Amino acid sequence: MSKKATSKTSTTDTKKTKQTPLMKQYNQIKAKHPDAILLFRVGDFYETFGEDAVRAAKILDITLTQRANGAASKIALAGFPHHSLDNYLPKLVRAGLRVAICDQLEDPKAAKGIVKRGVTELVTPGLVLGDNVLENKKNNYLASVYFYKNKKYEAVGAAFLDLSTGEFLAAEGEYSYIEQLLERFAPSEIIYSKSNKKEFETQVVRQGSNFSQFAIEEWIYTTNFAYEKLTKHFGTASLKGFGIESLHAATIAAGAVLYYLETTEHHEKNHIISLSRVEQDKYVWLDSFTTRNLELLVPMHANGCSLIEILDKTVTPMGARLLRKWVAFPLKDAKPIQNRLRNVATLVKKDALQGELRSYLKEVGDLERLISKVAVARINPKELVKLRDSLEAIPPIKDILFKSKMNELEAIGEKIVLNNEILQKLQNELEDNPPLNVQQGTTIKRGVNKELDELRDISSSAKDFLEKVRQREIIATGITSLKISFNRVFGYYIEVSNAHKTKVPAEWIRKQTLVNAERYITPELKEWEEKIVTAEDKISSIEYALYHNLVSEVAKYVRVIQQNAKYLSMLDALCGLAEVAMQNNYSEPEITDNNILEIREGKHPVIEKLLPIGEQYVPNDVIMNPESEQIFIITGPNMAGKSALLRQTALIVLMAQIGSFVSAKSAKIGVVDKVFTRVGASDNIAKGESTFMVEMSETASILNNLSDRSLVLMDEIGRGTSTYDGISIAWAIVEYLHSLPNAKPKTLFATHYHELNELKNDFDRIKNYNVSVKEVGGKIIFLRKLKEGGSEHSFGINVASLAGMPKEVVLRASEMMHHFETNKFAEKDKKTLQSAPKNTFYENQGSLFGSQTDPALEKIKDELLALDINRLSPVEALLKLNELKIRVGK
CATH class of the missing domain: 1.10.1420.10 (MutS, DNA mismatch repair protein; Chain A, domain 3)
Structure with missing residues (x-):
């Protein structure tokens, strides 16, 4: 090694022969965990050294010092008292760091020479058990992603594990599906194979989600290794019972999760008792754009509000987590939707019974996480008392369900199992008010021993x-x-x-x-x-x-207590939905087999709750039948409520398919299988994508994934480019949606391009609507009411005036608008639109140039046929199309 290279090595590598015994031991352990912050137990302190100390001191706001590392070197040092671990560890994990906890493995008093030490736990953002790191109402998932490809088979597999609850899931499909799952599960950490580094960085990382990532050796991501890991853990001969026997990518991703648990010193896995497949056919397709645009789980702005915040009236953490999954994964099978709705309706009608159930549910702690701590022997005495108190609340809950004489509630009661034997043991042996640590006071009652x-x-x-x-x-x-x-x-x-x-x-x-x-x-x-x-x-x-x-005795009941936790969380979620329905005067939707959407006096469930006191939300009807009213062209000024109308329609549909009552006077909903939104403006500068490019990408994703039962919401498509480009794109998209041969997706298309109102004259399933306003003395009043018929004005200048634009600018804008309307957009332009080329998407596609034999046109035709569309970027395609259009015109 050159002198120059030697000078750049860390102080821990210099003069190794003169290192202290303690630092030699530290470096040996650190070498096994180079990617983690090593908390090294020294007496009553956890210490960090070198680069770890520099990072830890900054994150934890603790003092950074130096200590001798032998005769001629010093090393950075930062530490904190060992009893403060629960205060400092969460800060490191929330910063996205992996933390290796190195403890003393023998009594220092009995040790001969250096105290034996070793890593007892590797805490990562996706593998956390401490309540001070976890969020009560959210699952904390570790995800594993694998891109599988061979000559016969190509798919992406994903697995999701919440170590704190034992929930273990797997899925497989095209990346667009896995991308949806990553958006909805929102894992804290993702692991992947080093062989998939390119795919991971170009597809997963581009989402910009807030997760930690860790690459592991590619030999772990192999079919045989994963299959053996899973069958050995579950004690089964095959994976048929879990529904993933033939899903190689999903199996490999799941097997890697179990391996990762072992390498991070999480050897106790008895609470992971099952592996469930996330089936794409069961849930509504919600791409990442739609989940974010509709603010189902996370508001788009810091002071905003999401749908889950409005719907969540649960009283237990596990109920809150289940409801969150319901919101993330709306159902598309009518029978389970109707079953949930019947349960909610029962609880609404029997509000006294619901109140009694909720009073006992409030006594139930986080059974899922408490029993998981029992399984891994990490539960403290106070938590065990909470588990005991939770078990004591179960018998009265079961009694109430049976006394209800309602089949739906009795069915839940039958699945709840009483744990009388272990409950009695806890009552007899465990003190009512024990210390946090079993060695800090009286934990066991008198008379036991x-x-x-x-x-x-x-x-x-x-x-x-x-x-x-x-x-x-x-x-x-x-x-x-x-x-x-x-x-x-x-x-x-x-x-x-x-x-x-x-x-x-x-x-x-x-x-x-x-x-x-x-x-x-x-x-x-x-x-x-x-x-x-x-x-x-x-x-x-x-x-x-x-x-x-x-x-250990309680651990024998892990499976049955997990089952009780499942049904108690379901009951809590249903009671919460009943509570929110009564508080907000929601109505029970009717789920139908047809493809008709009929919403009477619908309201945006979030905006309605955020309005100032005294201000009423203006309800609107939306009635769509793909056979007669498939596409609504909705015009009207900014601030009139077009975007709110689009969003509330989707939210009402999704609320119904979650199993919730809806924010409308009444609703009849033919089950929707996909919901798409293209609402709002955003960019991705880091990836070189402008606002318009993002808009076109999202729109392309919609048009390439449509079905007959899709609900499509589009707002201001084409506004990111020139006027004529924008109108042309918007016009073509509406025609395309109307002309699909095998699908008639219900579409709400909000636009400021009033020219699109002309489409109604040529297409029988397109209807024009406008969000009405009233103009009084040059000022506008937003009525926020949807009315039939198109609007010819956007009132943009009026809105600019309301926004506080200088008067001079407003007056000049009014003059220019009058000039343009008089000289440019004359009546002849409407005639031009009416005589525009008719839609030929699915008609006469082979005769684009008719019977023309013009050499120039033939040359253009040859160029078109020679174009490799797959190698063109969207911008290059638009430029080429514009060039050919000009040449055809000549």
């Missing part, structure tokens, strides 16, 4: 004995200020002030001299000290063993 009770008697009687000794010696010596206390260095002692030290008996042994006093010991005190200390050590040992035996 005879020896423990006797030792506690000795320990408690010691205080009485010591007080009797003190009183006796005061009388014997006449030293009224005499005290008996305890010191870790030399145990129990008698303290006498200097004023009385002449009265001290000769048989007392002086142990310590203070400024104003002397401390003595006696054979009698030493004898009792041994009894007391021995008793307390035995108490600690026996209580620790009894507690962990109790936890």
Whole structure:
């Protein structure tokens, strides 16, 4: 190695022969976890060194110092007390870091030489069990993604694990489907094969989601290795029972998750009892654009509000997490939707029963996470008490469900299993108010263990004995200020002030001299000290063993308690939906088999709740029948409510298919299988994509994935380019949506291009609507009411005036608008539009040039046929199209 290269190495690599034994041990352990922050236990502190210390000090806001690393080098150092781990660890994990916790594996007092140390846990953003890191109402998923490809088979597989609950899921399909899952599950961490680095960076990372990523060796992502890992863990001969036997990509992704658990020292996995397949056919297609645009789970602005925030009236964390999944994955099968709606309707009608259920549900803790902590032996005494209290609330809940005499509720009650045996054991053995740590106080009740009770008697009687000794010696010596206390260095002692030290008996042994006093010991005190200390050590040992035996007994009920948690969370979610329906006066939607959408007096569920006090949301009807009213062209000024109308229509449909009552007077909904939105403007400058490019990409995704039961919402398509380009694109898109041979997707198309109103004259399933306004004295009043017929004005100048635009600008704009309307957009332009070429998307496609034999046209035809469309970017395609258009015109 050159001198120059040597000078750039870290201080931990220099003068290795002179490193301290501690630093040698540190470097050996650190070498095994180079990608993690290593918290190295030294006495009562967790220390970090070198680059780890620099990063930790900045994130944790702790002091960065230096320490000697041998005779001639120093190394950065930063640390914190070991008992503060729960305060500092979350900050490191939330910063997206992997943290290796290195503990002392032996008692320092008994160690010969350097204390043995080792990594006891590797905490990563996706593998967390601590409540101080986890969010109660959100799952914390680790995701594994694998791009599988061979000559016969090509797919992308994904697996999702929430270690804190034991939920384990797998899926497989085209990347567009996996992308949807990543958006909706929002994993904290994604692992992938090093062989997939290119695919991962070009497809997964481009989403810009906030997750940590970690690449692992490609040999782990192999079919045989993954299959064996999964079958061995679940104790099965095959994966047929999990529905992924033939899904190679999903199997490989899931197997890698189990391997990753082992490498991060998470060896206890007994709470991961099943693997469920996420089936694409069960849920509404919601691409990442739509999930974000509709603000289903996360608001687009810091001070905004999402749909889940409006719907979530749950009283348990596990109920909140389940409802979140319902919102992320609306159903598209009518029967389960109707079943949920019947349950909600029952709870709405029986509001007293619902209130009684919720009162007991409030007593139920986070059963999913509590029982997972039991399974991995990481539950503390206070959490075990919460688990016991949760089990105590289950019998009355089951009784209420049976007494309801409602089939839907009784069906849930039948699936809840009582845990009387383990509940009774917890009630009999566990103290009601134990300490946080089993070694910090009384955890086990009296009467459980005879020896423990006797030792506690000795320990408690010691205080009485010591007080009797003190009183006796005061009388014997006449030293009224005499005290008996305890010191870790030399145990129990008698303290006498200097004023009385002449009265001290000769048989007392002086142990310590203070400024104003002397401390003595006696054979009698030493004898009792041994009894007391021995008793307390035995108490600690026996209580620790009894507690962990109790936890082991509870662990036998992991599966049944997880099942109860599943149905209690379902009940909580249903009660919450009933509560929100009653509070907001929502109505029960009718789910139909036809493809008609009929919403009467619909409202935007979020905007309605955010309006100032006294202001009423203006409801609107949306009635669509693909056979007669497939496409709505909606015009009207900015701020009139077009975007809100589009969004509320989609939200009402999705609320219904979640199983919720809806924000409308009534709703009849033919089940929708896909919802697409192209609403709002955004860009992706980091990837070189302008606002218009993003708009075109999102629109292309919609047009390439349509079905007959799709609901499409498009707002201001084509506004990011020139006027004529924009109108042409918008016009062509509407024609395309109307002319699909095998699908008639219901479409709401909001636009400022009033020229599109002309489409109604040529297409029988296109209808014009406008969001009405009233103009009074040059000012506009937004009526926010949807009316039939197109609008010819956008009132943009009026809106500019309302926004506070300088008067001079407003007046000049009015003059220019009058000029353009008079001279450019005359009546002849309407005639030009009416005589525009008719749609030929699916008619006469082979006769684009008719029977023309013009050499120039033939040359253009040859160029068109020679074009490799797949190699053209969208911008290049538009430029080429424009060039050919000009040449055809000539």
